[in-house]
Amino acid sequence: MTADRITSWLEERIDLWPLKHLIQKKVIPVHRHTVWYYFGGMTLFLFGIQVATGILLTLYYRPSGEEAYESVQFIMTDVQFGWLVRSIHSWSANLMVLTMMVHLFSVYLTQGYRKPRELTWVTGMMLFGVVLFFGFSGYLLPWNVLSYFATKVGTEIAGQFPFVGHILMRLLRGGDEVTGATVSRFYGIHIAILPALTTLILGLHLFLVQKQGMSIPPTVERARAGQPLPTMPFAPNFLLRDLFGWFVTLGLLAALAALSPWELGQKADPFAPAPAGIRPEWYFVFMFQSLKYIPAKVGPFDGEVLGVLGFTLGGLFLLLVPFLDKRSALGEPSPRFRSIGIAIIAYIVILTVLGYVAPAVK
Numbered sequence: 001m002t003a004d005r006i007t008s009w010l011e012e013r014i015d016l017w018p019l020k021h022l023i024q025k026k027v028i029p030v031h032r033h034t035v036w037y038y039f040g041g042m043t044l045f046l047f048g049i050q051v052a053t054g055i056l057l058t059l060y061y062r063p064s065g066e067e068a069y070e071s072v073q074f075i076m077t078d079v080q081f082g083w084l085v086r087s088i089h090s091w092s093a094n095l096m097v098l099t100m101m102v103h104l105f106s107v108y109l110t111q112g113y114r115k116p117r118e119l120t121w122v123t124g125m126m127l128f129g130v131v132l133f134f135g136f137s138g139y140l141l142p143w144n145v146l147s148y149f150a151t152k153v154g155t156e157i158a159g160q161f162p163f164v165g166h167i168l169m170r171l172l173r174g175g176d177e178v179t180g181a182t183v184s185r186f187y188g189i190h191i192a193i194l195p196a197l198t199t200l201i202l203g204l205h206l207f208l209v210q211k212q213g214m215s216i217p218p219t220v221e222r223a224r225a226g227q228p229l230p231t232m233p234f235a236p237n238f239l240l241r242d243l244f245g246w247f248v249t250l251g252l253l254a255a256l257a258a259l260s261p262w263e264l265g266q267k268a269d270p271f272a273p274a275p276a277g278i279r280p281e282w283y284f285v286f287m288f289q290s291l292k293y294i295p296a297k298v299g300p301f302d303g304e305v306l307g308v309l310g311f312t313l314g315g316l317f318l319l320l321v322p323f324l325d326k327r328s329a330l331g332e333p334s335p336r337f338r339s340i341g342i343a344i345i346a347y348i349v350i351l352t353v354l355g356y357v358a359p360a361v362k
Contacts, residue, residue, distance in 0.1 A: 022210060026234035031220045036106035037238075038245045039099050040209075045246045046096035047198075049253070050134075053089035054191065061141070063187035065180020068143035069267040076264060087257035093135055095253060097283045100131055108341045112215035113321060114328035120212065123205040125319045130197050135281055137190040143183055148268035150280045151186075152178045157291070160308045178270070218331045279355060286351035287311055289358070314344070 010016060028037060060079055062071040075082035104124065107113060113121035140151040155178065159169030174181035216229065232238055280288050290311075294303035317324070317340075327334045 023235050026210070026213075027231040028234055028238040029214055029216050029220075030230040030232055031216070031224075033106075033110050033217050033220065036103075036110065037214055038242060039103040039106060041242045042245055042249055043096055043099045043103055044202075045249060046092045046099060046253075047202075049092045049250075050089065050096060051195075053085050053092065056085050057089060058191060061187075063141070063184050065143065065183055068141060068180075068183050069264075072142045072264055083261055084257055087260075087262040088253060090262035091256045092253055093138060094282070095249065097131060097135060099249075100128055101283070104128055105341065105345055107215070108318075108321070109338060110215070110217040111325070111328045111334065111337075112217075114215075114218070114325070114331075115322070117208070117212055117215055118322035120205060120208040121322050122319060123201050123208065125315075126201050127198065127205060129315075130194055130201065132283065134190065134194050134198075135283065137186040137194065139281060140178075140183060140186045141190065142264055143268050144265040145268055145272070145275060146265055146278065148178060148270065149274045149278050151182065152274075153278075153288070154280060154284070155182075157287075157304065157308060160302070160304045161312075162305060162309070218328065218333065221331060282352060285355035286348045289351045289355035318344075 007016070028034065057075065060071055060075045060082070062068060072086070075086055077083075079085075107121065107124065136151075136154060140147045155169050155172045158172060159165040161168055170176065172182070172185070173179070174185040220229070279285055287307075291304055291307045294307045296303050298306055321337065322328075325334050325337045328337070
């Protein structure tokens with residue numbers, strides 16, 4: 001059956017005109033910042049890989065303190081290509097966080113959050129939070145030494161939130177300590193709650209992007225004042241470029257998974273001491289390192305509590321930036337917010353590097 005016959009068959013049953021009209025009408029602005037448009041689609045592509053490989057892993061994974069480690073070991077040693085599927089799942093998770101960070105800050109620095117795209121930005125920030133929690137919850141599931149102690153530290157940090165910290169920590173752990181119950185809880189969050197949230201928020205985010213079109217940086221608008229901006233059709237011009245980027249990403253992913261398979265390590269032992277130099281996944285290292293530099297007591301306040309509050313306020317600032325940056329809504333430059341964005345990027349990069357190279361401070 002040819003593609004035309006399939007299309008005709010579907011059109012007799014489903015009205016495809018709105019979709020065809022959207023694809024035919026959609027154009028992509030062409031300017032010096034167009035390259036940043038590709039990172040959103042790349043993140044979506046990696047999310048698709050996460051879903052596909054995650055479903056395969058659930059066929060063999062057993063979420064309990066007694067069986068989690070052994071089931072992952074079985075996947076890696078006895079299931080055909082199981083090691084490759086798990087390695088692709090782990091590497092694609094890390095690449096997805098990276099492309100999402102690039103997408104987020106490129107939108108920030110090109111003021112893509114400005115009116116009328118406030119909700120697009122807010123839903124994007126919510127997706128970023130969900131993706132980080134995907135990484136945090138998935139890290140524990142192999143139930144090895146590193147994941148155990150990283151989760152212990154991570155949930156202790158969550159426990160530093162004023163008023164609700166202890167409740168939040170117990171909610172995450174399923175008790176007072178990180179145990180097999182925590183594995184079951186994180187598994188449920190990882191494969192049910194977070195995917196449901198992602199589906200809802202991602203659906204709204206993509207709808208808003210299609211509804212409003214691609215944002216154009218104010219600097220480009222001013223430079224082209226009175227002149228039409230060059231565009232390219234979404235299909236096939238932009239779509240083919242997007243597919244090429246996905247193809248390159250897939251090649252990189254395959255190379256990482258094959259040449260540097262994700263290791264399993266030793267099974268978690270709650271009674272063993274924490275290994276030296278333990279740290280969370282790279283995208284949490286800047287927070288982890290920052291907390292290490294804050295004194296235990298700052299006046300009458302606990303240092304960790306102040307640190308957690310600082311990161312909470314930082315996240316809140318990013319979430320609300322479309323409503324705080326009044327100049328961008330008027331299409332005017334916002335040097336203050338641009339400087340803040342560059343400072344945040346520099347802070348994350350420097351603290352992350354220090355997290356890997358600086359000697360322990362406590």
